[in-house]
Every structure is written in C-alpha cells, then in structure tokens.
Amino acid sequence: MTRTDGYLLDNRHTEAAEHFSAFAALFDPTTFQHLEALGVGSGWRCWEVGAGGISVVSWLAKKVGPTGRVVATDADPARLFPAPRPPVRMLVHDLVAQEPPGDGFDLVHARLALVHVPDRERALRTMVKALRPGGRLLVEDADPSLQPLLCPDEYGSEQQLANRLRQGFRRLLADRGTELPCGRTLPRLLREAGLTRVQADAYFPIAAPACAALESVTIRQIRDQLVAAGLATEQDINRHLTNVTSGVLDLTTAPMISAWGRKP
Numbered sequence: 596m597t598r599t600d601g602y603l604l605d606n607r608h609t610e611a612a613e614h615f616s617a618f619a620a621l622f623d624p625t626t627f628q629h630l631e632a633l634g635v636g637s638g639w640r641c642w643e644v645g646a647g648g649i650s651v652v653s654w655l656a657k658k659v660g661p662t663g664r665v666v667a668t669d670a671d672p673a674r675l676f677p678a679p680r681p682p683v684r685m686l687v688h689d690l691v692a693q694e695p696p697g698d699g700f701d702l703v704h705a706r707l708a709l710v711h712v713p714d715r716e717r718a719l720r721t722m723v724k725a726l727r728p729g730g731r732l733l734v735e736d737a738d739p740s741l742q743p744l745l746c747p748d749e750y751g752s753e754q755q756l757a758n759r760l761r762q763g764f765r766r767l768l769a770d771r772g773t774e775l776p777c778g779r780t781l782p783r784l785l786r787e788a789g790l791t792r793v794q795a796d797a798y799f800p801i802a803a804p805a806c807a808a809l810e811s812v813t814i815r816q817i818r819d820q821l822v823a824a825g826l827a828t829e830q831d832i833n834r835h836l837t838n839v840t841s842g843v844l845d846l847t848t849a850p851m852i853s854a855w856g857r858k859p
Contacts, residue, residue: 626853785855810846
C-alpha cells in the first residue's frame with residue numbers, strides 16, 4: 596500500500612508486534628465472524644491485503660486447507676512474516692501502483708489498510724478486479740472522526756488527559772495525510788466499485804483489556820512525535836501510561852466498520 600512519508604505507527608518499531616497482537620485481540624473475533632458468514636471454506640482462493648500480523652492469514656490458511664490458497668500482500672516488506680508454508684504465499688505489493696497479484700479470488704479481505712491509501716477508490720477497484728464473478732470483498736477500517744474520544748465517560752482529570760492525548764494522536768495522523776473519516780464511506784465506495792448485496796456493521800469495544808494494551812503501545816510509539824509537536828509533555832505521557840496500567844480508565848477505540856459485498 597502507498598503511504599505518506601513518516602508513517603506514524605512505523606511497523607519497524609520494536610512495538611510493532613505488540614501493536615498487531617492488541618489489534619488481533621480486539622478485532623479478530625469480529626473479522627472471523629464476518630469471514631465465516633461469507634462462507635470461507637475448503638478450496639477457497641483468498642487475498643489478504645495489508646497482511647500485518649499473522650492471525651488472519653493463519654485463520655484463512657486453516658479454513659481453505661491444502662486445496663486452497665492464501666496470497667498475503669503488503670507494500671512494506673517488514674510486515675510480511677517470514678517462512679510461509681502452503682497454502683500461504685507472501686508478496687510485496689503496492690495496492691495502487693500495481694495490478695492484482697492474481698485473479699479469480701473467492702475472497703479479498705483488507706483490514707485497517709485503506710485508511711493509509713491516498714487513492715482509495717482505485718485501490719478498491721484493484722481488489723474488485725481480482726475477484727471472480729460472485730466473489731466476496733470484505734473491507735474493515737476504523738473511523739476516528741465518528742467517535743473521537745478515548746474515554747467516553749470524561750468524569751475526571753485522568754479521563755480529560757486521555758482524551759487530550761487522543762486528540763493529539765488524531766492531529767498527528769491528519770498532519771501525515773491520513774484520511775480519518777474512512778470507515779463510514781465503505782458501503783458507498785463498495786457500491787461505486789460495482790459490488791452488489793453491500794452491507795456493513797460496526798464494532799465498538801469499551802473497557803476491554805485489549806483497549807488498554809492497544810493504547811499503551813500506541814502512546815509509546817508516538818510519544819516522541821507528541822512531544823516534538825507540542826501536543827503533550829513527557830510528564831503528561833508518563834502520567835497517562837500509569838493511568839492506563841492502573842485500570843482506572845474505561846478506554847475505547849474508534850468504531851471498526853466492516854463492509855462487504857459480492858462481485859456480479
């Protein structure tokens with residue numbers, strides 16, 4: 596995928612694996628539920644876009660079995676975990692600049708991928724092009740503008756600090772060209788890309804342990820940028836990380852919107 600320079604949550608950071616684990620704990624159950632409902636099974640040919648961690652790819656590999664195949668791609672070679680075994684094939688691929696890594700896929704899935712792609716419509720056309728007639732596309736992305744708070748119940752100074760740092764995070768994302776109102780646009784974009792039977796829903800966890808894990812690793816990844824931009828002090832960040840660890844905050848994430856449809 597094409598990203599702006601200075602991608603905020605750099606996958607080469609030492610915290611990257613921890614970040615992927617937190618995302619998996621939060622969102623894998625919902626993703627797997629949608630994939631099950633789409634009928635993923637033995638012999639299916641699947642393309643996982645923006646592979647990131649191994650959880651979804653591993654799940655797909657078990658579902659399709661030895662007669663299926665799973666192509667996992669990302670523009671960043673650092674995200675492609677090593678030594679894949681059949682039916683998994685790993686490829687470096689730019690979703691906007693290159694043709695699909697094959698065609699006739701029964702399923703194309705992308706989670707938290709399009710938010711960093713400047714030409715989202717073109718990327719979706721690439722994914723649709725890769726599907727066989729009747730093939731399914733499942734795209735999942737967050738929408739931070741739809742729910743901007745880290746602590747919806749802002750009843751004290753700890754919660755106010757948490758929300759201020761979340762606003763700083765969103766400011767950093769916007770400054771790097773990240774399109775924050777992403778998730779809400781997915782149903783329309785899937786229809787415009789030519790898909791039928793388009794549906795969508797949203798997952799909005801509150802006070803889940805993985806929310807705290809995700810917040811901790813995210814703040815540690817961006818603390819230098821927050822300080823450099825004057826959006827927080829080191830003391831602010833240390834106090835917030837202590838609050839997150841203590842469990843006094845009821846944390847949430849931006850809603851994860853899942854949209855799916857079929858190629859005619």
